[in-house]
Amino acid sequence: MSPRRVVTLEKKADETFGFEIQTYGLHHQDKNSVEMFTFVCRVHGGTPAEAAGLKAGDTITGVNGLNVEGIRHREIVEIIKSSGNMLRLDTLYGTSIRRAELEARLQYLKDGGAVGDGCGSGVPADALLFPTEMPCIQAQYSTAGVSxxxxxxxxxxxxxxxxxxxxxxxxxxxxxxxxxxxxxxxxxxxxxxxxxxxxxxxxxxxxxxxxxxxxxxKGRRGRLPSKPKQLPDASPVSLITSLVRAHIDSIPSATKLDYSKFQESVPCQFEKEDSVDIQQFYDLLTGSMDVIRKWAEKIQGFAELPKEDQDLLLESAFLELFILRLAYRSKPEEGKLIFCNGVVLHRLQCVRGFGEWIDAILEFSQSLHRMSVDVPSFSCLAALVIITDRHGLKEPKRVEELQNRIVGCLKDHVAAAGAEPGRPGCLSKLLGKLPELRSLCTQGLQRIFYLKLEDLVPPPPIVDKIFMDTLPF
The missing domain is CATH 3.30.50.10 (Erythroid Transcription Factor GATA-1, subunit A)
Structure with missing residues (x-):
């Protein structure tokens, strides 16, 4: 069968076409360019899309005779929406080709940036796949105290x-x-x-x-605000106190950790993941959502933001917060991962569900522990992950003011602890963790995307909403 084919879909006025698309960018670092491609990530049963032979994994190169290669996701969405009841799609390749390319990207992460010849798709080592509609990127730069x-x-x-x-x-x-x-x-x-x-x-x-x-x-290069703007009746002391209290209230008690499922030796850990592993992965992710939401609501000033801004900030930062909080709680030297519900699992119990991502999280955990980050500093850092500018905020100025207050709290706390030996440049190192988190977030998105294509277990709705950024037609 030819790798290129035209699929024509017809629907009634009161029904949908029955498929979902995802747009990703392939970042070529040597050329400083991004190659965009859009493909079908799901076809619903009993719909015009299934009847027409559209397959999950098909890359869309044209819509109604218009070449859409390189066009952004939202623009393609608008073109499809304006198609009426008949849609013509030019498609390229199929599921097997897209899976092979995905495997190559995953191998890129596993090898630390070197994709070997045996990955099956010939993707260069300077390429990186990332979702175009998500705020997470592969961070390659971090500094503080310097422009x-x-x-x-x-x-x-x-x-x-x-x-x-x-x-x-x-x-x-x-x-x-x-x-x-x-x-x-x-x-x-x-x-x-x-x-x-x-x-x-x-x-x-x-x-x-x-x-x-x-x-x-301006003119004071590389220095953070010494006196950030504060909201009325808000002091740095009360703010940092609320951040610490929110953190303590959201972590499982050390005396109530659940070791009932803990196993240090796991048979067949090198086998391919099955539905049980994937379901555990999804459960651990989604189980953190309510905990993180309740934690965010206790951040002084967060609840006063518009509800739409609260949801946007929470959903945009959720994966980074999941990584950061897990890394801070866990014991990497023992291979123990402590999740927000108090469940303790060994690294070997998580490998088949999380893939190589779990090792990257443990490495990040080790670096965090080596810094001996105290609770007030960590509480401020976690708050800065969620309180940051995001595209689509209704009141970005209020978010910026709250962010400046948190930065001021962190700066004052670190300065007060600066007399302690062995803590030079602590503020710079703490802020340097933000781009590291974004890099780990990209790896997590890769894993979720891979599991969705495997389709052994349907992803929970919250995973679709937050991570996949797909729209049904």
Whole structure:
């Protein structure tokens, strides 16, 4: 059968086409480019899509005669929505090809960035797959106390210095528009042609907006606010107290940990995952959602945000918070993972469900433990993961003010503990954990995406909503 085929779908006015799509970007680091592709991630039974022969894994290259290769997800959605009751899709390859490519991306993570020749799809080692509609990226840059632009990882500035475009954008809260297709070439020679694409490239290589100095600190390079703006009747002491209390109230008691399922030796741990492993994986993820939501509601100022902003912040940061809180609770030197419901499992019990992602989480846990992060510092760090700017916020200014207050609390606490030996640069190291979390989040998304394609266990609705960013038609 030819790898290319045309699928025509017809539906009645009161029914849907019956399929879902996902758009992903393939980041080629050597070319500083992102290759977009959209494919079918689910076909519902008894629908026009199934009757027409559409398959999960089919890549969509055209819609109603229009070439959509490289077009963004939401634009493709609008084209499909405007199709009426008849839809013509140009598709490429099939499930086996897409699975092979996915395996290559997963192998890329396992090998620490080196994809071997035996992965089956010939994907270069400088390529990375990431979901285009999610806030998580593969972070390659972290620093604090230094302007992000001074060590430009996008290589847009010359070594002798120059003006700092990302700083200007964040400080002025500037909003740009691309007059082309949002894929303009950006390099040293052409960096001034499109401000929108330049800023997107800064974010794509892992630069972190949270460590950019604010507008009020121009000329004081690399220093965080000494006196961040505070909401009325709000003091740093009461804020950090609320953060610590929220953290303590949301962790399982050390005297009530559940070891009933704990096993240090697990037979056949190298076999392929089965439905039991995947269900355990989903249960551990979704079981954390309510705990993290209740924790967030106890953050001073969070409950006063619009409900839509609360939901957006929570869903955008959930996976990072799951990783951070699990890493802080667990005992990596013993291979023990302590989940939010108090269940304790050995690493070997999680490998088949979590895959190689669990080892990355344990490595992060070890680095966190080596820093000897105290509870107040960790409470502030966790709050900064969720209280940050996200696209689509109704009141971003209120979120920014709360973020500045938390940064001020963390800065004051670290400064007060600065006299302790062995703690130089603690603030910088703590903030440096934020891009590490985003990298781990990308690996987690890879794992969830892989399990969804395997389709041994239907993912819970919350997983679809938060992680997959799919829309039914």
């Amino acid at each position: 992000p632009c001074e060590r430009c990882p996008a290589e847009l500035l010359s070594p002798e210095g120059g003006r700092f475009p990302m700083e200007r954008t964040v400080q002025k809260n500037a909003k740009y528009i691309c007059l082309a297709n949002k894929d303009c070439p950006v390099d040293k020679r052409r960096r001034n042609r499109c401000q929108f694409c330049r800023f997107q490239k800064c974010l794509a290589v892992g630069m972190v907006k949270e460590v950019v100095r604010t507008d009020s600190l």
